[in-house]
Amino acid sequence: MTRLRAVGLALLAPLIAVVVSVLVTTAVIAAAGSSPGDFWDAMFSNPLPRIRVNIVNQAAIIYISAVAAAIAFRMNLFNIGLEGQYTIASFAAASFAGAAYLSGFLNVAVAILIAALVGAAWSGIAGILKTTRGVSEVISTIMLNSIAITLVGYLLNRYGVHEGNTVHTTNLEKSSKLTGFTPYEARDGQIWALCLLAVLVGVGFWVLLSKTRFGFDLRASGQSETAALASGVNPKRMVVTAMLLSGGVAGLIWMPALFGAASSYGTSFQAGLGFTGLAVALLGRNRPIGMAFGAVLFAFLTAQSNTLTFSTDISPSIVQITQGIAVLAVVVAYEIVRRWRSRLEQRDVAKELAPVGPGTAGATA
Amino acid sequence: MRRLTQLSAVVCVAALALTGCGSDSDGGGNGSKDSASKDICKTAKGDGPKIGLAYDVGGRGDQSFNDSAYAGLEKAVKEFDASCVEGEATDGEAESAREDRLRQMADGGATAVIGVGFAYSDAINKVAPDYPDVNFGVVDGFDPDTEANKNVAYLGFAEEQGSFLVGVAAAEKSKSGTIGFVGGVHNDLIKKFEAGYTAGAKAAKPDVKVLVNYIQESDLKGFGDPAGGKAAAAGQYDKGADVVYHAAGGSGAGVFDAAVEADKLAIGVDSDQYLTATAEQKPHILTSMLKRVDTATYDFIKSVDDGKALTSYQVYDLKADGVGYSKSGGFVDDIASDIDGFKEKIISGEIKVPTKP
Incomplete structure (x- = not known):
């Protein structure tokens, strides 16, 4: 009975979230004067082959971003700076790889390492500011975002390759471009080789959290800093390490696209992934598998938005609204179910303790 | 039971609040959609050329760049009895999303596809070779590689x-x-x-x-x-x-x-x-x-309609009345x-x- 209830409660939250998202989205579309039926038809129509490829690619980079966010979230840190971290890291890696000091696979490997290091260094600033000066990481990372974007713009303007109305870093040499996997015809595009990074990052995150002492410390500090301190964890060190790790993973976000398609940092750089990652981490409850579902959902919705524009008269902004609603619904649903569950547990405890006497039940409160 | 009532109340309020916000924010974005129902691409069903117009971020309603392109489109559609489709870039979208937008237009039968803004340069360069029968134009654009495209016009301004x-x-x-x-x-x-x-x-x-x-x-x-x-x-x-x-x-x-x-x-x-x-x-x-993006858009569509599609670099300067002052x-x-x-x-x-x- 209790086990059944536990399973039921576990399934209840996602179920509520899905139902609420669908209902609210439908209501929004109806309120905007469009047909919700058209919307769901268009969104869940079978994607074209090239859109399927795009979904896989986008899901991979969104997932890396979500893991970066989740590492910090688990430590109760709100790393809003993912955006700046991956911007500056992507620029650094693209500049290094474009300069072709090394060739072939070695160039790619070192560039990825540089991306991780630069991302980590940038978020490390926020970590150090927090531990030494007590600056909230929310504030410092927002500011570091602006600084990173401006700095990259300045450096790009100054040292980049100017072409037409655009500027970009030197293009990769042919030997550094990675051939991906072509599931359909060539014109439908490739699944980027470095999408594997997303798998590695996901597995790494799971191992780190569940199988290592550090992961345990991280979760413990996130749940209760004082308890962690009492059990011998140095909270300052945890903050800096978590920020460094989060930033390091953030540095990898754009790497699959750089080596798979873009081959330089410039107009084709995809901004905004840092914020998408935060949303997906919330959506996936910071769990490796949950975030994978979230990343695929976000990638799916975004990739289908062109189809939506062409087959209906619904504004593609609805897609972003849908994504926002999904995140809110998940957060709210889990909170509701959590409270509900703790009430039920309290009631059970009270019931079991009741024969002993009301005084004991009161003492537990 | 009381808990359940409370719970459903919370859900209802949340739903209402969200709906409110949603329709509010959509009211802003929807201003253009309301006019969109009156706009030319919804009504034009002529059998002239089919035109695809892909806007830059901001889309219609920016009272600037994109709207100017639309003005050119509107004029051309009326004049050549054409039909059209529109698409709009979103902030922070992937390069692949731009390509997909252009491909969907070409797949949908558009014979003239225009990317508004230099951000479409790479995407058009990649898509154009796959659609030799479609003419592409890119406002402010350029050819990012050394291989010239036979079916792309780069509409530049002085x-x-x-x-x-x-x-x-x-x-x-x-x-x-x-x-x-x-x-x-x-x-x-x-x-x-x-x-x-x-x-x-x-x-x-x-x-x-x-x-x-x-x-x-x-x-x-x-x-x-x-x-x-x-x-x-x-x-x-x-x-x-x-x-x-x-x-x-x-x-x-x-x-x-x-x-x-x-x-x-x-x-x-x-x-x-x-x-x-x-x-x-x-x-x-x-x-x-x-900056007469409307002129460039119109000229490009006209050239496609005439069967003599513009290709390569086109300069809209003072001489060509492509720029000026009001x-x-x-x-x-x-x-x-x-x-x-x-x-x-x-x-x-x-x-x-x-x-x-």
Whole structure:
């Protein structure tokens, strides 16, 4: 009975979230004067082959971003700076790889390492500011975002390759471009080789959290800093390490696209992934598998938005609204179910303790 | 049971609140959609060419760049009995999303596909070879590789020439001898505006002082940040500038507000912004630098309709009437002969306008 209830409660939250998202989205579309039926038809129509490829690619980079966010979230840190971290890291890696000091696979490997290091260094600033000066990481990372974007713009303007109305870093040499996997015809595009990074990052995150002492410390500090301190964890060190790790993973976000398609940092750089990652981490409850579902959902919705524009008269902004609603619904649903569950547990405890006497039940409160 | 009631109450309230927010925010974005139901692509079902128009971020309703492209589209659709589809870029979208947008248009039967904004350059370069029967055009675009595309036209503008003329107007109308320039993003395209403007001002009055500010170094948000535009312009008015020219897209609205508050003058960009300004702003809009994206769009569609599609680099300069300045409001009527004098000299080649500051 209790086990059944536990399973039921576990399934209840996602179920509520899905139902609420669908209902609210439908209501929004109806309120905007469009047909919700058209919307769901268009969104869940079978994607074209090239859109399927795009979904896989986008899901991979969104997932890396979500893991970066989740590492910090688990430590109760709100790393809003993912955006700046991956911007500056992507620029650094693209500049290094474009300069072709090394060739072939070695160039790619070192560039990825540089991306991780630069991302980590940038978020490390926020970590150090927090531990030494007590600056909230929310504030410092927002500011570091602006600084990173401006700095990259300045450096790009100054040292980049100017072409037409655009500027970009030197293009990769042919030997550094990675051939991906072509599931359909060539014109439908490739699944980027470095999408594997997303798998590695996901597995790494799971191992780190569940199988290592550090992961345990991280979760413990996130749940209760004082308890962690009492059990011998140095909270300052945890903050800096978590920020460094989060930033390091953030540095990898754009790497699959750089080596798979873009081959330089410039107009084709995809901004905004840092914020998408935060949303997906919330959506996936910071769990490796949950975030994978979230990343695929976000990638799916975004990739289908062109189809939506062409087959209906619904504004593609609805897609972003849908994504926002999904995140809110998940957060709210889990909170509701959590409270509900703790009430039920309290009631059970009270019931079991009741024969002993009301005084004991009161003492537990 | 009470818990359940509470719970459902929370859910209901949340749902209501979300619906409220949703429809509110959608009201903003939906303004364009309401007009969209009246717009040309919903009604035009002619059997002329089918046109695909892919907007840059901001889309229709920016009262600038994208709207100008739409004006050209509208004219062409009416004239050639054409039909059309529109698509719009979203902020921070993937390169693959741009490509997909163009492919969907071509797959949907469009014979003329136009990308509005240089950000489409790479995407069109990649998509065009797969659709040899479709003609592509890219506003402000360029060919990113050495292999020429037979079915792509790069519709470029001599923004520096138009900016030169409004620079002349600014210098001649300035009483303080100080004028300003507010750029949206410090990229090569906007630097052309700055270079031409400064050159024009110096040509008219060699001792004029030009203040230059950019809202963003590289973040494209600089084109959609009226508060940033206002701050930049207000700073320049404080430093003694009495005419400020903006090349900042949607942020220009803030520049006009700053002009109203300082009771000084501002110069618009891309389209004749006097026509779309509020009644309060109108007396402060000296002139606008016209960048005829509508002309380029129309010309390109016309060429496709004629069966002689434009390809390769097309330059819309003063000579081709691709850039210019507006006279709405009548503020520059008294100096129009001066400005036109410079215009002739630029057309004849006597004056070479720099493209870099």
